[in-house]
Amino acid sequence: MSQATTLEGLLKFASGKYQRKDYQGAIEAFHKALAIKEDWNAYLGLGWALTYQQKFTSAIEAFQKSIALKEDWNSYLGLGYNLNKKNRYPEAIEAISKSLTLKKNWQSYHQMGTLLYKTNQFENSIQAFEEALKQKKDWATYRELGSVLYKTGNFKGAIKAYKISLSTKENWGSYRGLGCALNRDNQFEDAIKALRKSIEIKKDWITYRELGSALYKNNKTEEAIIAFQNSLDIKVNWASYKGLGCALYRNKQYIEAIDNFEKSIGMIEEWNAYLNLGWAQLKTNKYESAIESFRKSLLIVEDWKTYQGLGFALIKHGRIKQGINSLRNSLALKEDKKTYIYLSDGMEMLKGLGLGKDSIPRITEIKENNEHNNIEMVEDNYPNINKLDSRIYGTIKYFCDLDYEQLKTVGFTSNDNYNSLISKTKESFSSLEYYLIKEGIITNIIGVHNSEGIPYEESILERGKGTDFKDFPLGVRQKLDLSIYPSLEEHRTAIWIRYLNFKHFGHALTEMCACIYPLLFWAEGNFSLNKITIIIPDRFRAYKNKLSKLLDISSKNILHVGEGDLPIRVGELMIPKPTMVLRNHIRPEHARVVSSYLSLYKKNIQNIKVISTDNDYFTNKTGQTIPKYHPRRIYMSRSKLNNRHRKFREENEIEKNLIEYGWTIIYPEKTTFSKQIKLYENTEFIAGTEGSGFHLLMGIKNPRLKLIILSKKIRDQEEDMQINLELQFKTFKTEYTSIKCLEVTGEKWGAYKDVKLSKEFTSKSIAKFINNISL
Secondary structure, three states, X not given: OOHHHOHHHHHHHHHHHHHOOOHHHHHHHHHHHHHHOOOHHHHHHHHHHHHHOOOHHHHHHHHHHHHHHOOOHHHHHHHHHHHHHOOOHHHHHHHHHHHHHHOOOHHHHHHHHHHHHHOOOHHHHHHHHHHHHHHOOOHHHHHHHHHHHHHOOOHHHHHHHHHHHHHHOOOHHHHHHHHHHHHHOOOHHHHHHHHHHHHHHOOOHHHHHHHHHHHHHOOOHHHHHHHHHHHHHHOOOHHHHHHHHHHHHHOOOHHHHHHHHHHHHHHOOOHHHHHHHHHHHHHOOOHHHHHHHHHHHHHHOOOHHHHHHHHHHHHHOOOHHHHHHHHHHHHHHOOOHHXXXXXXXXXXXXXXXXXXXXXXXXXXXXXXXXXXXXXXXOOOOOOOHHHOOHHHHHHHHHHHOOOHHHOOOEOEOOOOOOOEOOOOOOOOOOOOOEEEEEEEEEOOOOOEEOOOOOEOHHHOOOOOOOOOOOOEOOEOOOOOOHHHOOOOEEEEEEEEOOOXXXXXXXXXXXXXXXXXXXXXXXXXXXXXXXXXXXXXXXXXXXXXXXXXXXXXOOHHHEEOOOOOOOOXXXXXXXXXXXXXXXXXXXXXXXXXXXXXXXXXXHHHOOXXXXXXXXXXXXXXXXXXXXXXXXXXXXXXXXXXXXXXXXXXXXXXXXXXXXXXXXXXXXXXXXXXXXXXXXXXXXXOXXXXXXXXXXXXXXXXXXXXXXXXXXXXXXXXXXXXXXXXXXXHHHHOOOEEEEEEEEEEOOOOOHHHOOEEEOOOOOHHHHHHHHHHHHO
16 A cells, blocks of 8 residues: 555644645645544644644634644644634633643643733743743743733833843844833933834834834934834824824924824824824914814813913913913913913913902912812702602702701801811601702812802812822812902802712713612602702713703703803702712612612613623523623623723633533623613512612612622722622621622723732632532
8 A cells, every 4th residue: 555545644744744835745745645544643733733824713713623632732733823823812711721720832832821921910921931931931932021021011020031032132122112112211322223124124014103202202203204114104003193193293393293193083082182283283383273172182181281272272362361361271280380480371361351369379378278169059940849758858848849847057167177067957868968058159169168268178179088189089179369360250040969870880870870869769759850950060961861861851951050051050059978988888879869860861861771681691501681680690701801800811611611510601791781770679689799780789679689899809999889889788688698709900090900819719710619608
């Protein structure tokens, strides 16, 4: 028998083709061998040949067939590599893990590092690359390690890794990475050299963009312009347009700078691109355009430099008092000498017009002047009260039909903490209290001010345990000089809503509901809200239409004071006292508040919106459609949220194990409040990582419900999610078990930090722990 027709002969022939990189010939030979007999080694070779031909789906099938015949580390490595190419990262990680179980090899460690990097598991990625390097000092592994270190902000570590990579093999990727890291580490001359070395090997748009950045920072403006233009010649991208705009601006080519900033914004609306555009427009005396650009920047990010630019532009445009107001906003965020100069110029211009004072207030004066006006409570008469049920009637009467004989005049103390003495109303509902400000003045500066321009502490969002009243959660308070305004818009009565946020689910159910609850109760009781004036802080104007839909009222009834608007003076301004304060307390009545909010949201906002089909917001072993089937045990998953949100590294693996135990996995962001509530009201156990999803439980009634929370071992001071949830569960007497098994990865900021299991736990052990609690 010819060797070319035997299994052994064909395998040898195919291997020869493979070694000579004749992958198509190898594929054909491996197929002939498999026609004689299914052999794991033949499938293995076929899989790698298909891989090099970039036929990733076929390669996956070949490796799977090889593994079915024999579990080999190389087959799992090939499977993981190809799954990675198809962006099937969890499956790829599982395959590479099995490869490493069978054999500790540098290729699998390298591949694991790459996968962990792609899934934002940076700390574990670094560990995997370091393990690979213990087995083989590979230039590509050092390059990839440098990329992860760069991503985590460890620029010096990245520089070291890239240099080691280059000492073994010169390659454009390591030169580019080295240049980027040196640029971020402010070593501009060395960055320029490395990036130019990279370009010598391969001309890449990212490298040219980084080169432009390094040249710009090194004050080599003309060369930076050329580099950014070269980047754009290879690929049109927003960052190079913005960089080119900056370089042209410095070169006093303002018209060309404007053109490039506009092109950048046309691709991605970024706050500092609008900021730069505004300054370029100022340089060409396009004041109205500059004002519009600065305002658009402020809609994305409130930054002191943008307020400064806006103030300068308004003054140049002749809108002096508005410009002064914007400059004060800038100083409230950061004291800057140039801002004071602009402000001084504006005040002198007003003085010349007979509208201003002789001098501008300094920050020291503002800090020393801590006096406040008196505070009382509000009165207003509303018709149709008798049509409402007793609950709504009591609430409305409590807020709107006051007996002034029972009100006491109180004042604010004058000390560094701005503490105040506030009288409380009679407690027909124990926590439904409010304050009334006489002659409250509202501008686009944070909070409500008295006639002397002193801010009221009670008008600003508060948060407990750590608030020192120097810097509130939504900005720094400041005294206002109200004499610059020739007139004020007058209202007899109004209600002030200190916080709105429909975008963030957790804050909507907690802080927003805590501030808008009178409106919720009135709207739920079919009370006519179109006769009520509602005033919101200017920074929440984006939610004005959402609030009008929620309450089913005209948006004309909801006012805010923008930068160009006259301040509003309200004779009697009611401010509801929040039913909860983050990190401090939650009132029992807040459950009723959330329930009211959800009822109105379902009715007026979510009633016609289809969020998902019946089968894409849950996963379980039975495959039954929810909510026809009400599972006893539910795991509330974050795994389908995008990477901008907090992610739980091992969550997919935990879910697989829980499904085997009979749990149902649901994805709250993919379904309506109605479906979620129906599920939660009919279940017995809900498990999940600590997060905003648990706040929804305040709005349901289920005395059987027990919660299992995966929480951090060490409480995160930036977020304090644990303390907020514990306050919630204790207030509403919800039975819960907290498993302190998580730790933050540190890869994101604040509440968005990803989490992972601490070392003493595994996905299987946690799933088993959760399941045992439910037995």
